[in-house]
Amino acid sequence: MKVKYFAWLRQKTGVAEEDVAPPDDVRTVQNLVDWLAQRSPKHAAAFGEAKVFGAAVDQQVVQLDAPIAGAREIAFFPPFTGG
Amino acid sequence: MKVKYFAWLRQKTGVAEEDVAPPDDVRTVQNLVDWLAQRSPKHAAAFGEAKVFGAAVDQQVVQLDAPIAGAREIAFFPPFTGG
Amino acid sequence: MAVRVQREDFDAGAEIAALTAATPRIGAVVSFIGLVRDLHVREGYHRDAVQAMTLEHWPGVTEKALADIEAEAHRRWTLDASLIIHRYGRLEPGDRIVLVLTASPHRDAAFDACRFLIDWLKTKAPFWKMEETPTGDKWVEAHADDDVAARKWENG
């Protein structure tokens, strides 16, 4: 499973993209966040921020309680600020 | 007193501008319209049209019952259609 | 703030660039361009092909009317800059007629002011259009829609 990070999530984790293989009990996006936060102090700092972030499963924006079974790509990003 | 005509009022009267000296009992714009309509068949045709037109006294848009005493220039025109 | 009434065409991109140059607080520019259409819809259903159009105006009075409308927009909204260019003379389908530009720190003011300017301009500036059609020349009549559009700004 590929995980992508954008904007300050990318800066804080220090990676734009990584391949991960979470255990079977990681079933939702929120489970994945908690699991990723243990990967490194930088991941912990990124996800530990009190700031709002969003997620997409296979490029579809989802809520944090969305299931990740069968997903190829999970992305994490701050609220959009284009325009 | 100068009278100006715009758009189809100019086309129908055949003049863009003319100097007139109406008698004292021509006191309002409507009086002037009635008086001008007698000047020529073309004037009669222009003002006899059932179409709406507006007027300005010294470049200020006015109603047809506005007085014309002391005016230097009266203009007649169809509704504006710019933009 | 500027108003130009001219026979010549205009370059919208150059005008936008000139308006925003040297004013780095501008965050939003809205432009409206009106073009000569090849079809005139009268009364909602009667359609005439338009081969060309001649715009007549009242020199001197037109410029003052446009400047008054522009000043009113600046009174109602916080604008950094604005421009109105209106052409006159003979124009063909696809030709540009009018350009309205508004610039502001945030987009709401620029959008509202641009729309206000074109709505008021249509009913308050002395321009008249004559269309050349296959059945002869026709003076364009005022649109009830335009009166309604202009009136919605009356209580601003």
Place this chain on the structure above:
Amino acid sequence: MAVRVQREDFDAGAEIAALTAATPRIGAVVSFIGLVRDLHVREGYHRDAVQAMTLEHWPGVTEKALADIEAEAHRRWTLDASLIIHRYGRLEPGDRIVLVLTASPHRDAAFDACRFLIDWLKTKAPFWKMEETPTGDKWVEAHADDDVAARKWENG
């Protein structure tokens, strides 16, 4: 209908001319241009000078998001043409960020659709802005105003 996400600047006048060429039924073109401001107002009162801004996006997904937003505008309004250009990379105050063009037979549709496009784009397309300020780099946070602006179109 077209969407372009690019590092390069754009020429609004040339884009407008290209959009309207060969479509003589267009009567109205509305454009919105967003520019980098030299001042960022946070929380309504805290102000930071902005020396530059870097726009990050999600290649592939951004284009699809913009195309979806554009299709939604065409579903809601009768438009003859539209264009969205959004830049990414490092931009300085006064630089153009985004161009939204809409063309329609009458101006109401072009105005409404242009405003809809920029409102939705701000909250539905994956762009992120990082500002360089005298006190360091700062990621721009979402504006509550933008959410409100986007939400007013939800029931269209």
